[in-house]
Amino acid sequence: xxxxxxxxxxxxxxxxxxxxxxxxxxxxxxxxxxxxxxxxxxxxxxxxxxxxxxxxxxxxxxxxxxxxxxxxxxxxxxxxxxxxxxxxxxxxxxxxxxxxxxxxxxxxxxxxxxxxxxxxxxxxxxxxxxxxxxxxxxxxxxxxxxxxxxxxxxxxxxxxxxxxxxxxxxxxxxxxxxxxxxxxxxxxxxxxxxxxxxxxxxxxxxxxxxxxxxxxxxxxxxxxxxxxxxxxxxxxxxxxxxxxxxxxxxxxxxxxxxxxxxxxxxxxxxxxxxxxxxxxxxxxxxxxxxxxxxxxxxxxxxxxxxxx
Amino acid sequence: xxxxxxxxxxxxxxxxxxxxxxxxxxxxxxxxxxxxxxxxxxxxxxxxxxxxxxxxxxxxxxxxxxxxxxxxxxxxxxxxxxxxxxxxxxxxxxxxxxxxxxxxxxxxxxxxxxxxxxxxxxxxxxxxxxxxxxxxxxxxxxxxxxxxxxxxxxxxxxxxxxxxxxxxxxxxxxxxxxxxxxxxxxxxxxxxxxxxxxxxxxxxxxxxxxxxxxxxxxxxxxxxxxxxxxxxxxxxxxxxxxxxxxxxxxxxxxxxxxxxxxxxxxxxxxxxxxxxxxxxxxxxxxxxxxxxxxxxxxxxxxxxxxxxxxxxxxxxxx
Amino acid sequence: xxxxxxxxxxxxxxxxxxxxxxxxxxxxxxxxxxxxxxxxxxxxxxxxxxxxxxxxxxxxxxxxxxxxxxxxxxxxxxxxxxxxxxxxxxxxxxxxxxxxxxxxxxxxxxxxxxxxxxxxxxxxxxxxxxxxxxxxxxxxxxxxxxxxxxxxxxxxxxxxxxxxxxxxxxxxxxxxxxxxxxxxxxxxxxxxxxxxxxxxxxxxxxxxxxxxxxxxxxxxxxxxxxxxxxxxxxxxxxxxxxxxxxxxxxxxxxxxxxxxxxxxxxxxxxxxxxxxxxxxxxxxxxxxxxxxxxxxxxxxxxxxxxxxxxxxxxxxxxxxxxxxxxxx
Numbered sequence: 001x002x003x004x005x006x007x008x009x010x011x012x013x014x015x016x017x018x019x020x021x022x023x024x025x026x027x028x029x030x031x032x033x034x035x036x037x038x039x040x041x042x043x044x045x046x047x048x049x050x051x052x053x054x055x056x057x058x059x060x061x062x063x064x065x066x067x068x069x070x071x072x073x074x075x076x077x078x079x080x081x082x083x084x085x086x087x088x089x090x091x092x093x094x095x096x097x098x099x100x101x102x103x104x105x106x107x108x109x110x111x112x113x114x115x116x117x118x119x120x121x122x123x124x125x126x127x128x129x130x131x132x133x134x135x136x137x138x139x140x141x142x143x144x145x146x147x148x149x150x151x152x153x154x155x156x157x158x159x160x161x162x163x164x165x166x167x168x169x170x171x172x173x174x175x176x177x178x179x180x181x182x183x184x185x186x187x188x189x190x191x192x193x194x195x196x197x198x199x200x201x202x203x204x205x206x207x208x209x210x211x212x213x214x215x216x217x218x219x220x221x222x223x224x225x226x227x228x229x230x231x232x233x234x235x236x237x238x239x240x241x242x243x244x245x246x247x248x249x250x251x252x253x254x255x256x257x258x259x260x261x262x263x264x265x266x267x268x269x270x271x272x273x274x275x276x277x278x279x280x281x282x283x284x285x286x287x288x289x290x291x292x293x294x295x296x297x298x299x300x301x302x303x304x305x306x307x308x
Numbered sequence: 309x310x311x312x313x314x315x316x317x318x319x320x321x322x323x324x325x326x327x328x329x330x331x332x333x334x335x336x337x338x339x340x341x342x343x344x345x346x347x348x349x350x351x352x353x354x355x356x357x358x359x360x361x362x363x364x365x366x367x368x369x370x371x372x373x374x375x376x377x378x379x380x381x382x383x384x385x386x387x388x389x390x391x392x393x394x395x396x397x398x399x400x401x402x403x404x405x406x407x408x409x410x411x412x413x414x415x416x417x418x419x420x421x422x423x424x425x426x427x428x429x430x431x432x433x434x435x436x437x438x439x440x441x442x443x444x445x446x447x448x449x450x451x452x453x454x455x456x457x458x459x460x461x462x463x464x465x466x467x468x469x470x471x472x473x474x475x476x477x478x479x480x481x482x483x484x485x486x487x488x489x490x491x492x493x494x495x496x497x498x499x500x501x502x503x504x505x506x507x508x509x510x511x512x513x514x515x516x517x518x519x520x521x522x523x524x525x526x527x528x529x530x531x532x533x534x535x536x537x538x539x540x541x542x543x544x545x546x547x548x549x550x551x552x553x554x555x556x557x558x559x560x561x562x563x564x565x566x567x568x569x570x571x572x573x574x575x576x577x578x579x580x581x582x583x584x585x586x587x588x589x590x591x592x593x594x595x596x597x598x599x600x601x602x603x604x605x606x607x608x609x610x611x612x613x614x615x616x617x618x619x620x621x622x623x624x625x626x
Numbered sequence: 627x628x629x630x631x632x633x634x635x636x637x638x639x640x641x642x643x644x645x646x647x648x649x650x651x652x653x654x655x656x657x658x659x660x661x662x663x664x665x666x667x668x669x670x671x672x673x674x675x676x677x678x679x680x681x682x683x684x685x686x687x688x689x690x691x692x693x694x695x696x697x698x699x700x701x702x703x704x705x706x707x708x709x710x711x712x713x714x715x716x717x718x719x720x721x722x723x724x725x726x727x728x729x730x731x732x733x734x735x736x737x738x739x740x741x742x743x744x745x746x747x748x749x750x751x752x753x754x755x756x757x758x759x760x761x762x763x764x765x766x767x768x769x770x771x772x773x774x775x776x777x778x779x780x781x782x783x784x785x786x787x788x789x790x791x792x793x794x795x796x797x798x799x800x801x802x803x804x805x806x807x808x809x810x811x812x813x814x815x816x817x818x819x820x821x822x823x824x825x826x827x828x829x830x831x832x833x834x835x836x837x838x839x840x841x842x843x844x845x846x847x848x849x850x851x852x853x854x855x856x857x858x859x860x861x862x863x864x865x866x867x868x869x870x871x872x873x874x875x876x877x878x879x880x881x882x883x884x885x886x887x888x889x890x891x892x893x894x895x896x897x898x899x900x901x902x903x904x905x906x907x908x909x910x911x912x913x914x915x916x917x918x919x920x921x922x923x924x925x926x927x928x929x930x931x932x933x934x935x936x937x938x939x940x941x942x943x944x945x946x947x948x949x950x951x952x953x954x
Contacts, residue, residue: 014455015455015458015459015462016462018455018456018458018459019459019460019462019463022459022460022463023463023471026471026472026475027471137608137611137612137615138604138608140555140607140608140611141555141559141604141605141607141608141611142600142603142604142607143559143562143563143566143603143607144563145562145563145566145582146582146600146603146604149589149596153589153590157590204729205724205726205729205730206729206730206731206732206733208684208724208730209724209730209731209732209792210732211682211684211716212682212684212716212717212721212722212724213716213717213743213744213795214713214714214715214716214717214718214748214799215743215744215747215748216713216747219743219747223735223743224732224735227734227735228732228733228734243464245464246463246464246466246467247464247465247466247467249466249467249470249567250466250563250566250567253567261467264467264470265470265567268470268471268474269474276471280463280467283464283467284462284463287462287464288462301734302733302734303733303734303779303781304733304734304779304781
C-alpha cells in the first residue's frame with residue numbers, strides 16, 4: 001500500500017509540473033507588454049520596467065523563469081504583487097474562505113442529492129421520481145450565475161431574508177445560500193448518479209441472495225444495497241471538493257465573497273501574474289491531493305480494489 | 309459554475325458497457341436489429357425526446373432564418389425607448405441602449421448555437437482522436453496522452469478559460485469571427501480530456517472484443533481496424549456525451565460572456581445580453597429574463613435529448 | 627414413509643413484458659420429501675429457476691405475476707400467507723443456493739459477515755457465538771483454514787470454495803429443505819463432482835429434502851432419486867432416476883439422452899434436437915414440443931397432452947407415452 005502511494009505521488013509530479021508550467025506560460029510568457037495599464041494611462045518609466053524585469057526574471061527564457069519561480073515557491077515564498085504585498089498572505093487569507101464555501105456546497109449537495117437519489121432509485125417511476133428528474137434537469141440547464149442572481153434578488157433584495165452579499169467574515173451561516181448556488185449543478189448530478197446506482201444495484205444477484213436469506217427489507221437496503229451503490233457517488237463528491245474550490249469564481253463574484261476565486265479573477269484582470277500563478281499552484285496541489293485521497297478511499301470502500 | 313467536465317461526469321455510464329453489449333440482436337422471427345435501429349424505435353416513442361427534438365428544430369430554424377421571426381434590427385439603437393418594458397411593438401422590450409430585445413434574442417440564437425455546436429464538434433474531434441489512439445495503441449502513447457489530459461483536467465474550467473480569453477483580449481483581437489473562434493477554442497481546449505477519456509475507455513473495451521482480435525489476426529491494418537471496427541462501437545457513449553456537452557457548452561459561453569471575457573459587441577449572443585443586463589436587473593428585469601429564459605430552455609432541450617438518447621442506447625435496458 | 631415437505635401444485639406464472647405476456651409456468655406440479663433428492667431438469671427458459679424463485683417468494687413482482695396454483699410447505703399454502711410468515715420460512719424452512727457464487731455473494735462484505743448476519747439477525751446470536759458457529763459451518767463444508775477465511779472477501783476465494791461458502795451460508799439456520807439452482811454450472815468438472823458429493827453428504831446427514839435444478843443430465847445421474855423434466859413451463863416427464871435413464875417416457879427426454887456424446891458413438895455425427903425452445907410469448911398450440919418432435923402427428927398440434935400414468939408414480943405428458951416406454 002505504501003509503495004502504491006509513493007508511486008502515485010511520483011505520477012502526480014509530471015502533472016503538477018505540466019499544469020503549473022502551462023499557466024505560467026499563459027500568464028507571463030505571452031507576447032505583449034505585461035505591464036500595460038499598471039502605471040495608469042501613460043507607459044511606465046524605464047526604471048520601473050527594469051526593476052520589474054529584474055524582479056520577475058523576465059530576461060531569462062521561459063523555462064528558466066519557471067524553474068526559478070518554482071524554486072522560490074518551494075521555500076514558501078509566493079512572491080509579491082506589484083504593490084509589494086506578499087502573495088502568500090493574500091492566498092492564506094482567501095483560501096480558508098473558499099474552503100469553507102466548498103465544504104458547505106459539498107455537504108448540501110451530498111445531503112439533498114443522495115436523499116433524493118435514494119428515494120427515487122428505490123421507488124422507481126412515480127410522481128417523486130418525475131419531480132426529481134425534472135428539477136435536476138432544470139438545475140443542470142440553468143447556468144450557475146443565473147441561479148445565483150435569482151437567489152440573490154429573491155432572497156436578498158425582495159424577501160430580504162438574508163444579506164445580499166457576504167461579509168468579509170464569511171461565517172458558515174452566511175455561506176449556506178452561496179454554497180447551495182455553487183453546488184446546485186453538482187447536486188443535480190449527485191442525485192442522478194445515486195438514483196442510477198441504486199436502481200442498477202437493486203437488481204444485482206447478491207440482492208436476490210439477501211432476499212432468499214430472509215433478511216429484513218430495511219437491512220437489505222441499508223446494509224447490502226447502500227454500500228455498493230455508494231461507491232461512484234463518493235468518488236464524485238470527493239473530486240467535487242477540488243473542483244468547487246477552483247471553480248467558484250462566479251459565485252464568489254455574485255455574493256462578494258473574498259475567496260481565491262475573486263483573488264485570481266482580479267489578479268488576471270489586473271495582470272498580477274504572481275497572484276494568478278500562485279493561486280493556480282495551490283489549487284492544483286489541492287486538486288491532485290484530493291484525487292489521490294479519493295483513490296485510496298475507494299480501496300477502503302470496495303475491497304475488490306487493493307493496491308500492492 | 310457551469311463546468312462541462314461535470315456534465316461529462318453525469319454521462320459517466322460505463323463507456324465500456326456500450327461496447328460489450330451485443331451489437332446485433334435477433335429477437336424471435338424477423339430481421340436482426342442493430343443497436344441503432346432499436347434505439348431509434350425506442351426514441352420515437354419517448355415524449356422527452358420528441359419535445360426536446362421539437363425545441364431544437366425550432367431553434368435551428370430561428371438561427372438559420374432570423375428574418376422569419378423579426379424584422380427589427382438587433383443592433384439599431386433608439387434611445388427614445390431606453391429600457392422600456394415589453395409592449396405590443398417590442399414583445400420583449402428594449403435594452404439599456406435602446407435595442408429591441410426580441411430582435412436580439414432571435415439573432416442571438418445563431419451565435420449561441422454556433423458556439424455550442426462548434427465547441428462540441430471540436431472537443432469531440434480532438435478528444436475522440438486522442439482517445440482512440442490512446443486506447444488502441446496503448447503503452448507509452450497512452451501514458452503520454454493521459455498525462456497531458458490530466459494536465460488540462462487539473463485546471464478548473466472557468467479559471468482556465470479566464471486566463472486564456474484574457475490573453476486574447478490583451479492581444480486586442482477585433483472582429484466577430486476571431487472572437488467566436490477564441491471562445492470556441494478555449495472551451496474545447498479545457499474540455500477535450502473528458503471526451504478523450506470516454507473514447508479511450510470505449511476503445512480499450514472494444515479492442516478486447518473477439519472480433520477485433522480476429523481482424524488483427526487476419527492482418528487488417530491498424531487504420532482499418534480503427535475505422536471499421538473500433539469507431540462504430542465507440543460512437544454511442546461519445547454521442548451521449550456530445551449531446552449533453554452541447555448544452556453545457558452553451559451554458560459555459562453564457563457564463564464566460566457574463567464574466568466579460570466571452571463574446572461581445574458586435575456579436576449578439578444570449579450570454580452577451582445577460583451580461584449587459586446585469587447592472588439593470590432590479591430596474592429592468594425583462595432585459596435579463598428573456599435571454600435567460602431562452603438559454604435555460606435551450607440547454608434543457610439538449611440535456612433532455614442527451615438523456616433520452618442515453619436511455620435508448622443503454623445496453624443494460626435491453 | 628418420509629414426510630412430504632414441499633408440494634407445488636398446478637403453478638401458473640406469467641411475465642408481463644413490453645412485447646406481450648410470456649407464459650413462463652404453465653401448470654407445474656412436483657413434490658419433495660425429506661431425505662430425498664428431486665432433480666429438475668430442463669433447458670434455459672424451461673421455467674426451472676422461476677419455479678424455485680416462486681417457491682422462495684423472490685420473484686420480481688411486477689413483471690412476474692403468479693396467476694394460479696398453490697405452493698404448500700408442510701401443508702401450508704405459502705402463496706396465501708402474509709409476507710412476514712413467508713420470510714420466516716426463507717432460509718429456516720427452505721433455503722436456496724445460487725449458480726454463480728461470485729455475483730450471488732455481496733462483494734463488499736466478508737464471507738464471515740454474510741454468514742454471521744443470518745445467525746445474528748435471525749437467531750439473535752451474539753457476535754462471539756455467531757463467529758464461532760460460522761467457522762464451524764465453513765469447516766462442515768470442508769473449507770480449509772476456516773478461521774482465516776472467515777475474514778476474507780468473496781473474490782479472494784476460488785470458485786469451488788465460494789460455492790461451498792454459499793452452501794454453508796444456506797445451512798446456517800438448519801433448513802429442512804435446500805433448493806440448489808445450477809450449483810455446479812459455473813465450475814470445472816472435477817470441482818463439480820466434489821460439490822455434488824458435498825451436497826449429497828449434507829443431505830443424507832441432515833435428512834434434508836434437496837431440489838437440484840440443472841440442465842446437465844450427467845450431473846444428475848449420481849445424485850437424484852427422482853427426476854422431473856421441464857419444457858416450456860410444464861413438467862413433461864416425472865420418474866425415478868433409474869427408470870428415466872433406462873427407459874425415457876417422453877420424446878423430449880429421449881432426445882436429451884440421445885444428444886449426450888457417448889464413447890461408443892465415436893466417429894459418428896452428434897445427435898441434436900432440431901429447432902429451438904419456443905418463445906414463451908407465443909407457445910405453439912397443442913403439445914409445445916411438437917415442432918421438434920420426431921413422433922409428432924396431427925393430434926399433437928391440436929391437443930395438449932395431459933399426464934399419462936406409467937406406473938410406480940411415473941407420469942409423462944405425451945400422447946404416445948405408453949408406446950414410447952414399451953419400446954426397448
